[in-house]
Amino acid sequence: MKKQKKWLSILLVVCLVAGIGGGVWYRQKKIEERKLSLIYIPKVVDKTNDFWKSLILGSKMAAQEYNAAIEVKAPSEENDVERQNELLREAIEENPDAILFSPSSFTESNALLEEAKKKGIRISFIDSYTEEPVQDLTVATDNLEAGERLGRFAASLLEPDDQIAIVAHVKGVSTAVEREEGFRKGLGDLADNIVEVVYCDSQYEKSRKLTLELMDKYPNLKMVAGMNEYSSVGAARAVKSAGAKDRIQVVGIDSSQEAVQLMENGVFKGLVVQKAFKMGYMGVKETVLMLRGKSYEKNVNSGCELVTPENMYTSEIEKLLFPFNTLKLS
């Protein structure tokens, strides 16, 4: 009789363990299958700017692949911090699982981000970051590295006494600061030849005008380096329109259709291109992994690549420059 009771209890324990295991498994599956809600706030959405287009495409593809709904809220101008904060406030009110954010300002969004954090919304930084480390994870290009690659390439084009000007996008923004720093490092001794750094506030027109002014100011200027798409393309436009493409070499960071065209045209001698698609994709992917409680990378360097007229038609660079849009958005 005692023995039977032992058997019976063993059977019971087995059943219990199976039941609990099944329950846990089922719950786990439930969590995994819930569609996550994400909101991405880039710095800008602009038809002409391939960087943000690719980045958003990447984030959307990753969202589709990892069972998440992503809503993109973007200002129509890059340096519009107020608008971006407005959108951020809207996003917080919608109470998504996570907000992916590319801060336009190094300081202005901190209060709102803290508020989001308090509400339990996870924060992922994409491309840029802010003063306060409120984020749960960051996916960005190593901007020092990007700047340095561009600097090294630029150095290879220059004579020891050639003058260099920098057209940066926004003063104080993390990307601008780091890229400039990297660029100087890459230039090495030639960094002393930098005559001026100007800021175009991420506007083509302003960049063009500033470049023209620089050309007037420094007649012996040999190189203009743009620190983002707006500044690079603006500078290139100025050089092209002045018919100075053989005298002044333009290098820059980020690409667009126009930038590629300008490179084919011979204005751009080199562009360091960020892996925008990868950045957006990884940003969403890692955020989803984090939300699902899986292991994720806290800091992702999405990388960059140097594009020159020589390699621009190679498969590797084409893959990077031109997004292959297989996303079937319904």
Place this chain on the structure above:
Amino acid sequence: MKKKNLSARFIGKFSSIQSVIFATVAVLVLSAVVIVTGVSMRFTNNSIFENSSEYTHTIIQQMNQNIDSYIDYMENIAYLISSNEDVQDYLFADEIDNEGRYRILNQFQTILDSRSDIRNVGIISKNGRMLINDGSKSVNQDLDLNTQEWYAKALKSPNGPMLTSSHVQHIISGERPWVITLSRGIRDRSGSGQKEGVFFIDLNYSAISELCDQSTVGTKGYAFILDAKGNIVYHPQQQQLYNELQTENISLIMDTDEDTVLTGTGNNGKLYSISRSDKTGWTVVDCTSVRELLSKSRQAQSVYVLTAIVLVIVALLFSRFMARSITLPIQKLRDSMKKVQEGDFSVSDVVVDSKNEIGSLTKSFDVMTHRIQELMEQNVHEQEEKRKSELKALQSQINPHFLYNTLDSIIWMAEGKKNEEVVLMTASLARLLRQSISNEDEVVPIANEVEYARGYLTIQKMRYKDKLEFQIDVDSSILYIPLIKLVLQPIIENAIYHGLKYKESKGLLIVKGFMRNGNAVLQVIDDGVGMDEETLAHIYDKHKVNYHSNGVGVYNVQKRLKLYYGDDYGITYESEKGKGTTATITIPGRQEGQL
């Protein structure tokens, strides 16, 4: 022998057969179920796997054919356009014929309208003349066409069209789409006869992706296409692959000669079904996730497991039931055996319905206990009979010595003309004889015994004239209490031969009878030599046989009294050396069947 030991040791671990049976059956059933389930799961796995891979391979071959015919169709278009007179004229003639140009554009328009999967269609000649789509798009002037593979190769290739797998088409400014280009060199037939121009069609991926989507198996399966060099022509996650966010084991696919390749391990593995096309040089691959393939078999497996669990539970219950049904009769048998062992035959009838070994064992046991019971009863009966017949034999005889002595005494008295004494003695003897012959009963009233004793004493008194005197003083209230025969006389005889005979003076023997504490008591008191304590202690011994009185000694009387009346009754002796002996016979005062 060793085996037996082992099994014995195994069985010895359990305290009951029931648990042995239960454990054994449980283990057997469990292992059988586990093995069968495991084998069938394995088998299902394999067969589902094989079926699926065959199925996907059929599908992928179909898809390959579809792609071939798709490309075929495009080649036909290329051929038609390239051999068109208007094209020749437009590209190579000295002057451009606007009507011809219009007809070509018309043709292009028809092609573009009818097929949404054609992105661009155009002709270009080395001399810079070109006509693309509707002719209105601005051509990328900065592009050096010789850097473009589709253009350069079409001019070089000796014959036929050529296919350039996925690349970016730079020719139209402001549009840089990913396309697959089919290009064909156009010979200047009126001039050099060499290839001086190129016709091209850019295919967007709508048709190919549709073909690939149709060929996917399962929700996680997908199909993709590689070109002869292993570059990706189409992949549903092309952008991810291009950005190193996904990987595909391309070298494995390119190197293998098999139709299907399994990569990765376990559930995370992928099954590649490969089909190569001789026409395009492309490799069409269908990728199925092993997890999904197995999910079908997993369903089957979960059914197996569920069935197995139910089976095991049923088997456990059944084995418990079986163990019980087998061992319950054994336990019953054991219990009743224990009782029998303790001497209780009353429960010996074990009822077992089963007809198996245990049933027959139980039956045998029942028969055996019944037999034993019978034998025991028979034994008791026989013993009784034997005792009775022995007693009868004793009773029916008068000691020949006594008879002889008595007759001798009678002769002596007759010779001495003592007529009265002869009469008395003869009468007494006759009475003794009659009593011992006539009465068949085992039990007689005390009165009879007393009469018998009187007769005997009378004879003895006459023989030992001056030596013996007797008194009989029996209370009339006990006269009809039954007493087993031949009790009083042997005690009196014993008193005479061991007590009075050795006394020098005349001895007195008193027989007393009375009730005491509900018991009937008969006392034989003599004033003979008495006994010392040692003799007294051995008075009941068996060997103390009284030869004078038919061998019926104190031992015999005592034994019979105890047997008949129980241990509380019997004879007790009191004696004092030189003073005499008192023998006290106690029997129950009230008996069943009292006379």
